[in-house]
Amino acid sequence: MDLETVKSKLHAMNFRLTQEREWVLRVFMESGEMFTAMQLYDRVKEQYNKVGLTTVYRLFEVLTKLRLVTPFLIDGEIYYTFCSGGHHHHFVCLDCHRVKNIYGCEMDTRDFSEIGKIEYHRMDLFGHCENCQGSVPSC
Amino acid sequence: MDLETVKSKLHAMNFRLTQEREWVLRVFMESGEMFTAMQLYDRVKEQYNKVGLTTVYRLFEVLTKLRLVTPFLIDGEIYYTFCSGGHHHHFVCLDCHRVKNIYGCEMDTRDFSEIGKIEYHRMDLFGHCENCQGSVPSC
DNA sequence: GCCTTATAGAAAAACATTTTCTATAAGCGT
């Protein structure tokens, strides 16, 4: 998904795409990583300008409403990754926190009717990506 | 898993089973629910005696080391559920927060070698349990 | 351009979690 599409989705819910949100979104969407609020704040500061940490928190909140982020709890910390498109699952590198989407869901074929009425599900794989499998963790 | 087994696991790691931990563990293990630290603290207070909130936090920490809890992030809150035994997945009722274990994993049959080296995975279903499907949410 | 109002960001407040400190009791050895 590109920034223009996000802009449309923002406008559809009466949110605005400010200069600051654009900076944060660029870093966030292009990274392929997941971030805590503080980590994304730091990264934006490096690549663009300083923005308020509050702005990052508020963007996560807005993107949550637009269902454009997925939160992960890792070691007690909340990480967010940009997520768009149809149903998919995730592989998360425990070293570099890069995220890969996994398509093709086998859950739909199973019957869980006696367990309860399923609203949604998540499937997350954790491990080490190719870049991080060398003797020296590179990323 | 029963309390005696947990006691053994505690002792194996040089932890102690105190009276307070036993109270908390009884509520936690027998509930089939997941709790935030504060929720479990309140529940123990109702059913047994008042214990320190710190004690609950420390028990979650200890049980994490023993791999006897699984954390869930729901609406920005961290919930823990007692988890023992072999590999399994979960169904979580969004209404009453009861948790059901799901056995039989289809992930092992799939090949993710080109994605990365998988350490572990999680699969969680969210929805409404039988008790909570009536017009009046009962639990 | 003008107007309305959502948003930025600093500061404060609220909240969750961890640490510190001293008294206590769990578990072990005798």
Next chain:
DNA sequence: ACGCTTATAGAAAATGTTTTTCTATAAGGC
């Protein structure tokens, strides 16, 4: 059963994170 060692309880303080408040600003519609 008794005594010893040390992990733990719990209150209080500290820490770290997230939210709220407030005023100036700028996004977006007309």
